[in-house]
Amino acid sequence: KNEVEQSPQNLTAQEGEFITINCSYSVGISALHWLQQHPGGGIVSLFMLSSGKKKHGRLIATINIQEKHSSLHITASHPRDSAVYICAVIKANFGNEKLTFGTGTRLTIIP
Amino acid sequence: GAGVSQSPSNKVTEKGKDVELRCDPISGHTALYWYRQSLGQGLEFLIYFQGNSAPDKSGLPSDRFSAERTGGSVSTLTIQRTQQEDSAVYLCASSLDRGDTEAFFGQGTRLTVV
Numbered sequence: 001k002n003e004v005e006q007s008p009q010n011l012t013a014q015e016g017e018f019i020t021i022n023c024s025y026s027v028g029i030s031a032l033h034w035l036q037q038h039p040g041g042g043i044v045s046l047f048m049l050s051s052g053k054k055k056h057g058r059l060i061a062t063i064n065i066q067e068k069h070s071s072l073h074i075t076a077s078h079p080r081d082s083a084v085y086i087c088a089v090i091k092a093n094f095g096n097e098k099l100t101f102g103t104g105t106r107l108t109i110i111p
Numbered sequence: 112g113a114g115v116s117q118s119p120s121n122k123v124t125e126k127g128k129d130v131e132l133r134c135d136p137i138s139g140h141t142a143l144y145w146y147r148q149s150l151g152q153g154l155e156f157l158i159y160f161q162g163n164s165a166p167d168k169s170g171l172p173s174d175r176f177s178a179e180r181t182g183g184s185v186s187t188l189t190i191q192r193t194q195q196e197d198s199a200v201y202l203c204a205s206s207l208d209r210g211d212t213e214a215f216f217g218q219g220t221r222l223t224v225v
Contacts, residue, residue, distance in 0.1 A: 033213075033214060035216075040218075042216070042218045042219070043202060043204075043216035043219075044216070045213050045214055045215060045216065048213045048214070086153075086154065088154075098144060098156040098159050098167060098169075098170065099144070099146070099154075099156065099214065100156070101153050101154040101155070102153070103153045104153060
């Protein structure tokens, strides 16, 4: 079983819909990243969070440390949001700073 | 530059040849990571450098893979005697300090072994 699980694996929605992507993890973490990978392969870090909630434009990320769960929300989705969204965690072991990745959620927004 | 720079962006090599992939992290970032994304697969960790500490090489898939970071800045990932299964996108990321700060990714090097 992967230490980081994402759902859904694929998501297709109409432009304007509210999108939620979920990430569950089974290890103690010090931080969690949400990454966006564009069709060309480039990766952009959207959020890094260790508690609570962060908002940037139409994107919102939340994390519940007790439940080992994080969600990424996109409001008023747009075709340019189409990408693979990847959840990645940093395990809470000192000196073990490498990211452990989920398998990604492929989001397609239809005009 | 303002971001993480990787070169080359694409590399096609013959099986058995050696390749070198380069990463220029953001200036001042002490942490540098190499990851690999094989076709249809998720991202996997390869190696991590933090300042002058010994690198974490636990993700390197075989002894054909090595990496160094000179002067705490530029890093080179070397793959010797390339195999077809080495074909992947190799991504470099850097962060200001330890891994619990934001990571910035390069555009990657797409390696194709023929």
